[in-house]
Amino acid sequence: MAISQGEKGKQGRGNAMFMVISLAVVCVLLAGEPASAVSFHGRRPFRPPVRTPVRRIYPVGGNGMWMLGSKVSYNKWAASKVFRQNDQILFTFNPTFHNVMLVSAAEYFSCSPRKPMAIYRKGKVSFNLAKRGTYFFICGIPGHCQAGMKMAIKVL
Numbered sequence: 001m002a003i004s005q006g007e008k009g010k011q012g013r014g015n016a017m018f019m020v021i022s023l024a025v026v027c028v029l030l031a032g033e034p035a036s037a038v039s040f041h042g043r044r045p046f047r048p049p050v051r052t053p054v055r056r057i058y059p060v061g062g063n064g065m066w067m068l069g070s071k072v073s074y075n076k077w078a079a080s081k082v083f084r085q086n087d088q089i090l091f092t093f094n095p096t097f098h099n100v101m102l103v104s105a106a107e108y109f110s111c112s113p114r115k116p117m118a119i120y121r122k123g124k125v126s127f128n129l130a131k132r133g134t135y136f137f138i139c140g141i142p143g144h145c146q147a148g149m150k151m152a153i154k155v156l
């Protein structure tokens, strides 16, 4: 069976046309797919990395002991660190003799906790520095704040 030159040419062009259209359809499918729906071997779709908060645990004064007669001044220790949001301060103390109070700046400077924002009485406290700003801690047992159980922590 003889196919004329003209027919052959038509068929060739038809195939080429089909290829171009198929390619175009594939391209549209790939490009049109929303980014969230694209998965790679069943893994979750790629998302730009979210900066996770730095979380470090700082034992108070370096050794974690919240006590009278600490060898390091708590404020000197605090000044030697850079605290960031969501870092934690770990206080370890004898609950019979001490506590940890979160107080206002005025109460901190005067060592008179009239309305502390929080009182921790268990011997182990992991205090989360959740916000930027300055946190003021004292021991609420009379005389202990004056004797050095006070610390201001600035959180960047």
Ligand SMILES: [Cu+2]
Binding pocket: 067, 068, 097, 098, 099, 139, 140, 141, 144, 149
């Ligand atoms: Cu105390």
